[in-house]
Amino acid sequence: MTTPLHGQMMDVPLTVSSLLAHASRYFGATEIVSKRIEGDVHRYTYRDCEKRAKQLAQALIALGVEPGDRIGTLAWNGYRHLETYYGTTGFGAVCHTINPRLFPDQIAYIVNHADDSYVLFDITFASLVDVLAPQCPNVRGWIAMTDDMHMPPMSTAASSYEALLAKHDGNFDWPLLDERSASNLCYTSGTTGNPKGVLYSHRSTVLHALGASLPGAMGLSARDSVLPVVPMFHVNAWGIPHAAPLTGAKLVFPGKDLDGKSLYALMEAERVTCSAGVPTVWLGLLSYVREAGVRFSSLERTVIGGSACPPAMLRMFKEDYGVEAIHGWGMTEMSPLGTLARLNWEQTQRSPDEQRRLLEKQGHVVYGVDMKIVGADGQELPWDGVAFGDLHVRGPWVIDRYFRKDDSPLADGWFPTGDVATIDRDGFMRITDRSKDLIKSGCEWISSIDIENIAIAHPAVAEAACIACAHPLWVERPLLVVVKRAGLDVTREELLAFYEGKVAKWWIPDDAVFVDQLLHTATGKLHKLKLREQFRDHVLPSARDVENCPLTDRMTAGSGPTPAPE
Structure with a gap:
């Protein structure tokens, strides 16, 4: 040998x-600037x-x-x-x-x-x-x-x-x-x-x-002033x-004050060029700059992750304020970076609509990460942007096993993320849902994330969550839970009508309810588990009609999902 x-x-x-x-x-x-708990800078x-x-x-x-x-x-x-x-x-x-x-x-x-x-x-x-x-x-x-x-x-x-x-x-x-x-x-x-x-x-x-730090990722350099809004405990x-010391970037730390007004003031004072945080934080920041009638003088880009970013937020950053909003995805088991939605040269030559569709996805892998989607049989699915399956990843910063656990979660050397995704021909990945948050209506799947993103695009909606609700005929149907934007109003009927022409008719939620606030997990994600518990006994209007509405009539009326093709 x-x-x-x-x-x-x-x-x-x-x-x-x-x-x-x-x-x-x-x-x-190079400076490290901190807003201290004691109150000074x-x-x-x-x-x-x-x-x-x-x-x-x-x-x-x-x-x-x-x-x-x-x-x-x-x-x-x-x-x-x-x-x-x-x-x-x-x-x-x-x-x-x-x-x-x-x-x-x-x-x-x-x-x-x-x-x-x-x-x-x-x-x-x-x-x-x-x-x-x-x-x-x-x-x-x-x-x-x-x-x-x-x-x-x-x-x-x-x-x-x-x-x-x-x-x-x-x-x-x-x-x-x-x-x-x-x-x-x-x-x-x-x-x-x-x-x-x-x-x-x-x-x-x-x-x-x-x-x-790579240019196709966060793109940090010694010319940047970086404000991580995402907590150091996350x-x-x-x-x-x-990454900031590696590149020599200036670091700006916000301390405990993460409201929109405080973040904006710190960004302006320290000439911040790059930031990163979860959508709920940016919702507060964007609300403040809009209401105060101010603009960003130095902010060039921000990474948005932790949960799916509504397309309306991405567009607002770019179109209203000239800030590149970089949609990303990762998880604790991945250290956490997996993908970021940034275009290559060829993609920047495409039409604005094509570019927007790519940027709304979770993006392309960073070097060091490999990914694939697999079906129920464990076989890899095609990268056509249509087929969706369980997302698996591997790489030098991906977990092998959990701390103090003998068994490994890996499947054939790959880590199953628990997310359901599609990957297109450009290698751009889009999370369609967490596997436990998908809604199975009849024998077809509905993405709760897509339903939420459409709701948030409505001008009167501040935040929305879509969960599965029990149904006597279809097993599960989507229920939309909404927080209205302050000073604006929308009815249940108006909100459900807002979906017309945007999704398949059977994807439209069967009901919408309004609440004062939505519960979030400790890392800012929608607490779907608590929401499902809260609305466990909610009766959908369509469920009350089932006994008096034959199945064939319901399909003809279009009030329920079409059956899966055989």
């Missing part, structure tokens, strides 16, 4: 600390950040933290949280970001399952820590991310972050770690069962940062805290 010829290149490990070390050495004067540089991250590493080592130990965080987007990203992973510990929007019992479960040795928290979560601490007996210490002057009154014994750092000088060399060792831990935001841990490696995290803010 022939011995393979190996390349003769340096074997330098891909470590998370190398990202900050690079920024400190080559972009040392904090400014320093990448060079300052690395020194303080090294002080934190020294402090944790002095507390007895060892490589592999998990360090939890309950914090907003800010410079101290960024220091924790690097001060933990830099010497081999694991940075475990925790979503404070979860129920306390869920958070306690996550802390205990991760076996966090210390938890660092912003002072806004002091009362939450008092609830958690008795339920988390293995946590050795709680550290408030503030100084002695701002330490909150608490029943839990807590240390001051700044006091801990002050004991150390930052004269510390990042050790060379095995790039396959663990770096970060995030838990899924699943709406059923206990959250599951996803344990990233240094290698996967650095590769993800490289992929996210899948590492989609990799921005790693």
Whole structure:
């Protein structure tokens, strides 16, 4: 057997600390700006950040933290949280970001399952820590991310972050770690069962940062001023805290104030060129700029993900404000970046309508990710934009197995995402639904996302959710749940009529109900599970008519779905 010829290149490990070390050495004067919990605006540089991250590493080592130990965080987007990203992973510990929007019992479960040795928290979560601490007996210490002057009154014994750092000088060399060792831990935001841990490696995290920075992805560079609205506790803010140092981009952190007015003011003050967040956040921002009659002077593009972005929002960003809205898709199990909707040169030469149709999809994969759609028999389906099936992915930053789980979720080396999708000839993927949110009417499928997007295009609709409602004849039919826009009105009949000519007649919801607000998950997604529970006993008007309306008459009248072709 022939011995393979190996390349003769340096074997330098891909470590998370190398990202900050690079920024400190080559972009040392670039600013990191944070709106602090204490109320003021904090400014320093990448060079300052690395020194303080090294002080934190020294402090944790002095507390007895060892490589592999998990360090939890309950914090907003800010410079101290960024220091924790690097001060933990830099010497081999694991940075475990925790979503404070979860129920306390869920958070306690996550802390205990991760076996966090210390938890660092912003002072806004002091009362939450008092609830958690008795339920988390293995946590050795709680550290408030503030100084002695701002330490909150608490029943839990807590240390001051700044006091801990002050004991150390930052004269510390990042050790060379095995790039396959663990770096970060995030838990899924699943709406059923206990959250599951996803344990990233240094290698996967650095590769993800490289992929996210590519021109066809987020396109970050040292010329950018980046404001991640997506929280740092939500899948590492989609990799921005790693990608920004890699590229030397200026970082702007909004802290806890994520309302439209606060975000707009910070964007303008810091000349933000790029941002990222979930649709619910952008809804608030767009509402503010529209009502205030203001425009963006520096914002060039924003990445929108976390849940499907309504086409009307994409058009508003571009047509009304000249901002490129980049539709994306990913998940915790993918670190999270999977696809982004950005056009190549050939696609930019097509008609505006064709370009718009592509940009409304979740987009093209980033290098490093491969994807396919499969049918019920497990066979791969064609990329024709019509066939839809279960979406499977693989790549160097895609999960192999969950933390502390022996069994692997992979199917023939691919991760089943739980999404149902189509892929067109351009390689653009479109999520048609989560597999559990598809509505099966008779023997045909209806996409709840498509139904929601049409509703949101109505000028009187602020937000909409479509769920399956029980039906005695068709098993399931779509029910539309709507929040009206302030000061505007629309009736049930007007809203259902709005669907005419936009979808197949049998896709039109059987009913529409209006509510004051829609419940969201801790990561900003529509809480479909709660909605289904809330409207479990809702009786559709068409269901009441079934007994008095023969099947053949209903089909002729067009009030129900046509049967599937044989």
